[in-house]
Amino acid sequence: MGFIAEVRLAHDELVLVPTMKRQPDVALRHEYETVCDGNRVQFVSAFGDPDGRLEETMRDDPTVSDPTRVVAFGQREIYRFTVETGLEVVPGRCVEYGLFVFAVTSDRSGWTVRVHLPDRDALTAIRRWYRDRDVSFRVMQLCESAAPDDGxxxxxxxxxxxxxxxxxxxxxxxxxxxxxxxxxxxxxxxxxxxxxxxxxxxxxxxxxxxxxxxxxxxxx
CATH class of the missing domain: 1.10.10 (Arc Repressor Mutant, subunit A)
Incomplete structure (x- = not known):
């Protein structure tokens, strides 16, 4: 059966956290990550940047480099950047623990991750992984995966x-x-x-x- 959890992660060295703190009104959503020429490259969607200051703010963020606005769809803008921090929001260890990630969104000064976990042991293991790295790990919502998925x-x-x-x-x-x-x-x-x-x-x-x-x- 498993569980669906919504977890809030906070640490100053998580990707884009310095940007979130400077522009808390902007909502970010992680889209995907790839490796290009040995570098981790991520894409995020941004919502609510009426002044157009987000790219400039990202350029002063030590956790990323070379931020570029790729395209805009109405109120949604998509940015690409190179990751410059070794602290991962979603570590590769998630696969080992059997986690599936639904969505990763910003929460003013941290990231909120919605995941499916096979059991509570997986939740305990991934919590330990984050806390061993001094990342604040707070479970905001937890329900059985058989619950209605109305969002x-x-x-x-x-x-x-x-x-x-x-x-x-x-x-x-x-x-x-x-x-x-x-x-x-x-x-x-x-x-x-x-x-x-x-x-x-x-x-x-x-x-x-x-x-x-x-x-x-x-x-x-």
């Missing part, structure tokens, strides 16, 4: 709350029945915090639902 458990409690509040208040209606200021006042947070949570929640839902059904033909 909602991929959201944090705060993200689920704000999405429901926005939906029920008519935030997504045309015209809108409520505003970000209204949501912020109701939750007693700043307008910026509401904007961040909404973007991250929507990005995670897309990663957990729509994105997994896309093919090369549909992208083209």
């Amino acid at each position: 909602t458990y991929f959201l944090t409690d705060n993200q689920r709350e704000i999405l429901l509040l926005a939906y029920e208040g008519g935030y997504f209606d045309v015209p809108r029945g409520t505003t970000q200021d209204d949501l912020a006042e109701h939750l007693d947070v700043t307008d910026s915090a509401v904007s961040q949570q909404l973007r991250r929640a929507i990005s995670r839902l897309i990663a957990a639902t729509l994105e997994k059904d896309r093919t090369v033909d549909t992208v083209a």
Whole structure:
């Protein structure tokens, strides 16, 4: 049967963590990694960079080099860079432990990884691997893999709350029945915090639902 876990990883030397700390409003999603001329090359999607400062911020990030914006699709931009840190977000050891990675997304100052584990022993082993390297390892969600895969458990409690509040208040209606200021006042947070949570929640839902059904033909 196994388990599905959502784990938050934090360490200053994890790839792009310095960038996340400087631009916490930008949501990142790891796409894939390859090896080119002996170097680890990664691709990530970025959401919510209206000022276009992300590439400049990446250039000052010691965990990466040669960041380049490859293409943009509406609010989504894809970046390529060379990894300059030896601390892995998803180590090769995951294969040995029988883990399957669904998605890797940023969380302001760390990475959130959604994985399938064959058993609790695998969770214990991979937790030990990270903690031996001083990486903070925090299980945010854990459920049996037989649970319905509607994607909602991929959201944090705060993200689920704000999405429901926005939906029920008519935030997504045309015209809108409520505003970000209204949501912020109701939750007693700043307008910026509401904007961040909404973007991250929507990005995670897309990663957990729509994105997994896309093919090369549909992208083209």
